[in-house]
Amino acid sequence: MLGALVGDVVGSVYEWHNHRSKDFPLFGPKSSFTDDSVLTVALADAILNRADYGGVMRRYGARYPHAGYGGRFRQWLLTPTMGPYGSFGNGAAMRISPAGWAYPTLEETLEQARVHTAVTHDHPEGVKGAQATAGAIWLARHGKSKGEIRDWVVKHTDYELSRTCDQIRPDYEFNESCQRTVPEALTAFFESTDFEDAIRLGVSLGGDTDTLTCITGSVAEAFYGGVPPAIEQETLSRLDEPLRDVVRLFRGRYGL
Numbered sequence: 001m002l003g004a005l006v007g008d009v010v011g012s013v014y015e016w017h018n019h020r021s022k023d024f025p026l027f028g029p030k031s032s033f034t035d036d037s038v039l040t041v042a043l044a045d046a047i048l049n050r051a052d053y054g055g056v057m058r059r060y061g062a063r064y065p066h067a068g069y070g071g072r073f074r075q076w077l078l079t080p081t082m083g084p085y086g087s088f089g090n091g092a093a094m095r096i097s098p099a100g101w102a103y104p105t106l107e108e109t110l111e112q113a114r115v116h117t118a119v120t121h122d123h124p125e126g127v128k129g130a131q132a133t134a135g136a137i138w139l140a141r142h143g144k145s146k147g148e149i150r151d152w153v154v155k156h157t158d159y160e161l162s163r164t165c166d167q168i169r170p171d172y173e174f175n176e177s178c179q180r181t182v183p184e185a186l187t188a189f190f191e192s193t194d195f196e197d198a199i200r201l202g203v204s205l206g207g208d209t210d211t212l213t214c215i216t217g218s219v220a221e222a223f224y225g226g227v228p229p230a231i232e233q234e235t236l237s238r239l240d241e242p243l244r245d246v247v248r249l250f251r252g253r254y255g256l
Helices: 002-014 035-048 053-063 071-078 097-102 106-117 124-141 146-156 165-171 182-191 195-204 209-224 229-237 241-254
Strands: none
Touching (some): 002 035, 002 241, 035 097, 053 071, 097 106, 097 124, 097 209, 124 146, 124 209, 182 209, 195 209, 195 229
8 A cells, every 4th residue: 555655656746737658756755645645545544443434534534634636525525414426536445455454355356345335436437446446456465467357357447458558648637537547556556677667657657646656556556566665755755653653563564
C-alpha cells in the first residue's frame, strides 16, 4: 500500500497542472498527501483492527477535514445516517490497495474489495474498479507476469487495455470515474520498467493525476518487490506520525 501513497504524494502537485512527460522532479516543496492517502491508510487501519471501514473513514475524515474530498463523499462523511450513494468514482480504486495485501486468496481479496468499496461506492463500476485494482495487486505479489495480470483484468472487466500511454496521453482529460481512470492507471503500470518509471508514466498521462498515479503505484509496488528506499523515505516524511504509524503496522503484518 506504500506504492499508493507514493503515487498520491508525487501526483498531488500535478492534478490541476498536468505534466505530459516523464521528466519532472518526483518531490517538491508542495508535494503532500491528500484524501487518497488518508482513505488508503484508513482502510489499512480498519483491516488491522477488524473494524467497520465506514466508521473508520468517518473518524479519519474528522481528523483530516481538509484533505480534498469530493463533494458527495464529504456529504457522506458529515452525515452519519447516510449510506452508499451509487458512486462509480475513482476513489473506489485509489483507496483499496490494502485489500490486495491482506487476504490469502484471490477470491477473498475480491470479496473483501467489494465489501470495503460498497460502503460508499456501490455502483457496479465502482466495485469493478476496486476489484480490478486489488486483484492486480494480489496477482502481482504472487509472482504473476504482466501478461497474466493483463489477461485477468481483461477477462474480469470490459476495460480497454490495448492503447499505449503514447496513444492515451494526447487527448486524456480530467475524469473522476473508475472506468476512465483505472484502465489508464493499469496501462502505465504495464508499460513501466521499474517502480519509479511507473510513477512517472502515471503522472505523464495527466487527468486526475494523484488518484491515477496512486492506483499505478499500488500495483507497481507489488510487482517490483517494493518501493526504492529513497522514495519510501521521502514519501513517509510527508505523512504525519499517526499515518506513518498505521503504515508501519500494516506493512509489518502484511508487507513484503
